[in-house]
Amino acid sequence: MKMSKLFVQTLRENPSDAEVVSHKLLVRAGYIRKLTSGVYNYLPLMWRVLKKIENITREEMDRAGAQELLMPFVQPQELWEESGRWGVYGAELMRLKDRHDRGMCLGPTHEEVITSIARDGLKSYKQLPVNLYQIQSKFRDEIRPRFGLLRGREFIMKDAYSFATNEEDLMKEYQNMAQAYKRIFERCGLETKMVQSDSGAIGGKISHEFMVITDTDAGENDVFYCESCDYAANSNHAVSKLPEVQTDGGFTKKEVVDTPETHSIEALSKFLNIPSSVILKSVLYIADSKPVLALIRADRQVEETKLMNAVLANEIRIAAAGEIEEIMSNHGFNAVAGFIGPNGLGDIKIVADETVKDMKNFVVGINQTDKHLVGANLSDIPEIKEYCDIRLCEAGDFCPQCGKPLKVTRGIEVGNIFQLGTKYSEPMNAVYTDIDGKNKPFIMGCYGIGISRTAAAAVEAHHDEHGITWPVAIAPYHVVIVPVNINDETQMQVAQSMYESLLKEGIEVVLDDRDERAGVKFKDADLIGFPYRITVGKSIAEGLVEFKIRNLEETVKIEPAQAVELLVEKIKEII
């Protein structure tokens, strides 16, 4: 490709709406343009990157025995009603009507459709197990799309679905996919961690996520991991052993005390001169529009996804200050945030964390502003029926497997695998006939990779102050040849002949034949992120060109023929 013809426009300045580096660089280097909120045009350079990630994914999925197909992007409401998700998926599901006023939606994921395909096409146990996948655009109407391709509304995803007759085969395929994923991300030049996670709206029991580890906020997930063993989990699922802390408040008598203006745990613990670990914290949440009171030892925080799962809700958020006062007054109390407690709340569901179990002679709110009860014990809170884990882990907690301290890092979720079981096959009556002649529901698994997000995550992981430093396997082109002065005949001749030699070898090469100053070409080359650069300049007088690897400082002067040979050798070993 000649640079003069390449459809690309680099920008000198960052777009004003971009926050994270992948978004900034992909726009500046001319890979993407926003069409509307959370929806992007993939320009030619981007499309090349995406196709490469797709192809690596495709090759590894095929190698793992999966079969590719393509399902429709638009789906009928009825199918979603069969699975029961039409009602529960929420506003993220982009719903529309056709001209006959029939309900449709844009596919955010394809469990319903694939299940309908399976129930029509897979009739016998002899056809199983099977794994079907597609690579396609998805649409999820996110509340707040941001971070460019990392959290768009429309994005490209590889989604695979496996069907089996029993748990062992599901487990086998699950492991098979985990291996395939590892290879896919490795080939893309990405370091990932496989972590345990909550299975969320997709449903199912066991699930893992593949995270690209990054220290920036672009990683929207916190990952807890152990360096001594293989434990790693998303914060929404991580468990830990707790360090010893004081859980006995030491109060010798139970009494209500004045605690003016202690709206926070910090203020309360300071006022009473006690550690926060002897305070029982009561946090009011709204789960599916119903109030839920979470109880936890106050040196700890509530993990909302765990709480949501504990009360079997689909949506959860902390109650606003006004809501708290309103709910309090509905129960005959006059209390503001900071002073609420579990007693006397009638029908409000109460969920107590396991950290509460060991507390003695502690401090707790009693739904009266500026007052707390000290010296309380669990017998004073008959409202607690059971304990469960709704606690957010912290770095320094101990590994649940080996007991060593856990570390925490940010991660970008680029892939996930779920064991669905019969979550979809049962309600949708997707059955096969088993060897005993009986109809049984498929045991399903599903496996996703965010193709466009993987590309963005690769930029997050591979860039410097000058631009993108793509891994060779997913770079839009492998090499750029820069003749410093296109009016110099020798330079142009050498550049042109190297260009042709590389093309003949199947190397993806761009010849920067623009009549620009060298600085412009170098800046663009760095920004776009060609992994290799050949500069044809002054040293051509000695018959040499410069060979430079994008993410290394030094350049090497070698003969053109050698440069071609070297490039072919280096690139062929990766692609």
Add this chain to the structure above:
RNA sequence: CGGGAUGUAGCGCAGCUUGGUAGCGCACCUCGCUUGGGACGAGGGGGUCGCACGUUCAAAUCGUGUCAUCCCGACCA
């Protein structure tokens, strides 16, 4: 859901207070000059100033509404 800010050329921004024929830098086109890390000079093209309604002789500028974008908060009791 609450608060704040911003919508002016493809991108980044000024102009708005005090209403009077819309500007700058980058990018784009032409010519000259230059050619090893985003040169320079001259000339040129491109914008219903987010949208609607209103005030006014006159609105980018004032008012009301609306839409969009971005940030912060959502809060840990």
